[in-house]
Amino acid sequence: MAQGETEGPVGGSAVVSSAATGKDGGAAHEVLAVVFQIRQNRLSVLLWCRALPPFEGCWALPGGRLGATEGLGESVRRQLAQKVDVRDLSHLEQLETRGEPGRHPGGRTLATAYLGLVPAGIDPVVPHDTAWHPAAELPCMAFDHAAIVGSARRRLRAKLSYTNIGFALAPPEFTMSELSRYYRAALGHDVAATNLRRVLLRRGQIEETGRSVPSGRSGGRPAALFRFRTRSLEITDAFAVLRPPQG
Amino acid sequence: MAQGETEGPVGGSAVVSSAATGKDGGAAHEVLAVVFQIRQNRLSVLLWCRALPPFEGCWALPGGRLGATEGLGESVRRQLAQKVDVRDLSHLEQLETRGEPGRHPGGRTLATAYLGLVPAGIDPVVPHDTAWHPAAELPCMAFDHAAIVGSARRRLRAKLSYTNIGFALAPPEFTMSELSRYYRAALGHDVAATNLRRVLLRRGQIEETGRSVPSGRSGGRPAALFRFRTRSLEITDAFAVLRPPQG
């Protein structure tokens, strides 16, 4: 039984990704990035303002056409390097791919979206058409980008529960009240610093550095500094509700 | 995690996917499906055997080229209709998109993989080159399809913990010992029927039908029949570890 998948000649070597929209068998493919950072205690997303139609004046996710010889993640990092320094990215993971035929007025375009995170505290230089917007109050958004930001928010919220992804939101060292503010911004609800500390310590996600910050002008006990034990994504295996027996 | 999947109507628009390989700015794009079913108490995946190079004689995931006017989910359902009846599919969600330049010897090809589920108990007619294989003992696999099956298994295992996705593995009505066998096959470890019952009842995922099956030849108390309350994906919100205050 012949599968649809017959192989043609290799063909497309050295294809220059023109600005034109692909219009034969292969549809155009772009990558997009939802880059989050906690800024002023709010979850914020990096957007750029479109100067040309379609969606002139609306805001869009950073991204662009997939290069002929690059992988998807590779492409996101390349395109993002024009917006934020790649080294600022503390985490990047694939989110979803959208391919509804009508999603792009300019012609059939598939988009693979990524979720990127930048630790709080740094302020990457961004181009003039680019700015951070609170994720809770999105401006006029181009294409289906508002929906993609929504997916990214849900993904981040869920992963804060059962992974150590907080490492990507927090700076290298932090106090517990800082961290609880980051979690509050990302989760959308209060998180008691005292409980957060116990939970993350028990899970082995964070550890004390031994140092502490001097108390501020208003007094108060000096806060201990913590750090995440690992800065790569790890799943809290205990989150599984139907566990294997024998624990 | 919570990948919601916005799915269009099933509409199998008769798009003739041309056999030509895309070779302009847009790379070729295909959709793949990891279709799982519990068969003989084993998690099994639907594969077809390639008769032509590359990977002649190896097994591949069902799928094919994305049609010019169809959405991604739409395309998967259309292509799957040739392998299993679309109405057999109890669940379908997007899994991941792979785009490494070298993943397809025949030329640059992006692939968006989906996770599909078929309830236990039915036996869809499949083409002659197509067969079910235990997911734990995959045969020689083409391309990166083995890795994709691995992703699908992990996704399914995780979602069994914090969603009601069991509805897609089980037949409309089932006994608790049946259901615990399905969970065992999918999770890879024992699941006590007595605990599973309490957990799923507490979560409101399943309910008693009131009827029961007569006990078998070997005797034993007749088993009550249960069903899932809803047959669409719902997230168990209580799974979140960092919950909002006030419960």
Next chain:
DNA sequence: CTGGTTTTCGTCTTCCAGGCGAAAACTCGA
């Protein structure tokens, strides 16, 4: 030194899931 502030620590309670064994309900054979 005292009052105010912030962080830290310990305790209490609650919830939920796994383990286990007794009871229930049925078949089969004597």
Next chain:
DNA sequence: TCGAGTTTTCGCCTGGAAGACGAAAACCAG
């Protein structure tokens, strides 16, 4: 008809993890 065997169901106990809360610690300012 009665007892042995089998399978399911139910109730109780236990352990673990997390939210709530208040006391104690550590610091500043006046």
